[in-house]
Amino acid sequence: MARSIHISTLRQMLKSGDPCDIKLWTKSGEIQEYRNCISLRYNFYKGTRQIKLLESREIRQVRDVCIFEINGLTVFL
Numbered sequence: 001m002a003r004s005i006h007i008s009t010l011r012q013m014l015k016s017g018d019p020c021d022i023k024l025w026t027k028s029g030e031i032q033e034y035r036n037c038i039s040l041r042y043n044f045y046k047g048t049r050q051i052k053l054l055e056s057r058e059i060r061q062v063r064d065v066c067i068f069e070i071n072g073l074t075v076f077l
Contacts, residue, residue: 014039
């Protein structure tokens, strides 16, 4: 049985500021995996979020609806 969470729970987990591992789809359809990252800020109107990768210190902008897994938990809408 797969463990899954709602996207609102995903947002709460990212808002907490704890490091997490996420998998997401990119604009081109590729699957990206970000390990040990934190959420910096969230834009409610655009539905985007800035993610900081702690190992490389890179900052990426991602859409919440493109995230399909966090810490091994499947995310559904």
